[in-house]
Amino acid sequence: MLTAIVISVGFLLACSLILAGLLVLAEKIILNYDTCRLDINDGRKVLEVEGGSSLLNSLAEKNIFIPSACGGRGSCAYCKLKVTSGAGPVSPVEEPSLSPEERASNIRLACMVKVRRDLQIEIPEDLFSVRRFKARVARKKPLTHDIVELRLDLLEPAAIEFEAGQYIQLESAEYKGREAVMRGYSISSRPADNQHVELIIRLVPDGICSTWVFEHLNVGDNATFSGPYGLFHLSDTQAPIICIAGGSGMAPIWSIVRDMKDKGITRPTTYFFGALTQKDLFFLDEFRQLENECPWFKFVPALSKEPQDSTWTGERGLITDVVARHFPDTSQHEAYLCGSGGMIDAAIAVLVKNGMPEDNIFYDKF
Ligand SMILES: Cc1cc2nc3c(=O)[nH]c(=O)nc-3n(C[C@H](O)[C@H](O)[C@H](O)COP(=O)(O)OP(=O)(O)OC[C@H]3O[C@@H](n4cnc5c(N)ncnc54)[C@H](O)[C@@H]3O)c2cc1C
Ligand code: FES
Missing domain, CATH: 2.40.30.10 (Translation factors)
Structure with missing residues (x-):
């Protein structure tokens, strides 16, 4: 009985594999999409490309680079573009990434749209400078x-x-x-x-x-x-700033605070950096120096898993608890957050609970 089940499952699996292989082969050999026209921003640019590739890759071949943090796997949703005609139906991979409003306005994932015929698309102007x-x-x-x-x-x-x-x-x-x-x-x-x-x-x-x-x-x-x-950058206001990052989330904040110094921007800024233990900390000397040079800047590293008997005398606990202790009222501040999705969601919850309007919170989830 068990042998019969195993043979049947194996047979079905082999059939599906052969069918999938035939489909790929048919697409490659039998289907010929010829040359397709990509009409960008109502004729601002018209490109001729070989059909058969994804819209993301077809544009990259013509030196138009669309954000694609997952490299075209359909999981990051960074490659959203408006495709007003020629894209065909929304694929199951795209569905979870598109809100009903986006679907109604013809927003698509460029990595999942295959160029099979002429397309009309809209590309934000700033992407032409990539x-x-x-x-x-x-x-x-x-x-x-x-x-x-x-x-x-x-x-x-x-x-x-x-x-x-x-x-x-x-x-x-x-x-x-x-x-x-x-x-x-x-x-x-x-x-x-x-x-x-x-x-x-x-x-x-x-x-x-x-x-x-x-x-x-x-x-x-x-x-x-x-x-x-990306659109993650310092806003043009005078609001005091709370930065929160963990691990390699340090990167954009390290750029932002030194750019503030370069430009003479002196908005009061407190930077909370969360790590597990002392061995996960870096740039401590650089931040102490920045604090000495810039009276408007304060760096607060916090450790969540540092042994109690260690030499660490700084903040301890989850970074969100440390932020809440320092800023029980965040209603006048702006926040810049960078790190894992979990850390950012938890930080947003704390900032909003303490009075920060959601519009004042900017983040990049890694
Ligand atoms: C805007 C932005 C900025 C970023 N900035 C930084 C930064 O400054 N520094 C930084 O370090 N990172 C940054 N990241 C994250 C970075 O882009 C990568 O996601 C990260 O480096 C992992 O890429 P990888 O190719 O090494 O891992 P991947 O190959 O993408 O794998 C990631 C994880 O998924 C698992 N995985 C992969 N494929 C599969 C599969 N088929 N099935 C199951 N599991 C799988 C892997 O085991 C691994 O655990 C940023 C991301 C974004 C979106
Ligand atoms: S490139 Fe990531 S979803 Fe398209």
Whole structure:
């Protein structure tokens, strides 16, 4: 009986695999999509592309780079674009990422829309200034046991214009049978230093791109990235600022606070940095120096898993509890948050509970 079930399941599995293979083959060989026209922003640009690729890749081939933090897997929802005609029905992969309003306004995931016929699309103007950069690794410095800082010298183009808080998409190379991918990394350097880009990258266990950075990318190697992307940057108000970050979430905040210093912005700023233990902390000396130079700036590192009998005399506990202790009233502040989704959701809940309007909270979830 058991053997019969195993044979039937195996037979069904083999049939599905053969069918899937035939479909892929049919799509590749039999279907010929010819050349398709991409009409962008009501004729502002008209591109001719070979049909058959995703809209995301077709645009990248023409040097128009759409944010794609998951590298086209349909999971990050960063590649949303308005496709007013020619896209076909919304795919099941897109469904969870699109609200009913977005679906009604023809918003789609560019990585999931296949170019099969002429398309009319709308692309935000700021994305036309995104470029692809060739760079060389000038420095690779361990900051903790699982975080490195990369400094990239720009080769071509030789300079980048960006706002503190924005990110780039680093392109990894193939290694040990793992595919080349693109992943988003916030720029940690200052916009004033525009011939370099610095990144702070945490090793994600079994992660494709971060493992490539840690194990295969070395000083002197070439690296390619596109950017800048993103809307996470300092607002143009006078409100006092609360920054909250954890781990490599340090990157955009490190850029923002030093850019404030460069530009003479003196809005009172308190930066809470959450870590597990002392071995997860970095830049302590740099922040002490910044505090000495900038009376408007305060750095508050907090440890949630540091042994009680250790030498640590600073804040202890969950970063959200530490923020709540320092700021029982957040109604007049703005907040800039960066780190894991869980940390950001918890921080938003505390800030809002203590009076901060949600519109005053800006974040990048890693
Ligand atoms: C705007 C933005 C800015 C960012 N800035 C930074 C930054 O400054 N520093 C930083 O360190 N990170 C940053 N990130 C996160 C970064 O983009 C990557 O997500 C991170 O480095 C992991 O990428 P990876 O290729 O190493 O891992 P991935 O290969 O994407 O894997 C991530 C995890 O998923 C698991 N996984 C992968 N594929 C599968 C699968 N098929 N099934 C089940 N599990 C799977 C892996 O085991 C791993 O645990 C940022 C993200 C965004 C969106
Ligand atoms: S690139 Fe991530 S969802 Fe499309």
